[in-house]
Amino acid sequence: MDNGSESKREQFRRYLEKAGVLDTLTNVLVALYEETEKPNNALDFLKHHLGVAGVETADVETLRLGVSELQQKCDLLMEENKELRKRLLQYEPTPEDGAAE
Secondary structure (H helix, E strand, O other), X not given: OOHHHHHHHHHHHHHXXXXXXXXXXXHHHHHHHHOOOOOOOHHHHHHHHHOHHHHHHHHHHHHHXXXXXXXXXXXXXXXXXXXXXXXXXXXXXXXXXXXXX
16 A cells, blocks of 8 residues: 555544544444344434434424424415305306306
């Protein structure tokens, strides 16, 4: 290997170390190692312990609540629209009335 690629690797390692990535990954891997009963899905274990699953779940729940609120508003507006159309028809002449005039 040449010195250039080794230097890039070392820079990347320092970057990961400074950002806390190495410590976090090490801690999660140690937790997996110390599990007496290893999980069937190691990747799910890692995601759960890194908080990835929790973030997705919270985001999905927030979106579901938003959709529910918007659906209720839409239903109310549709009902109001239906009522307003019904009222409007009382003031508009029907085609038969217009032809008679």
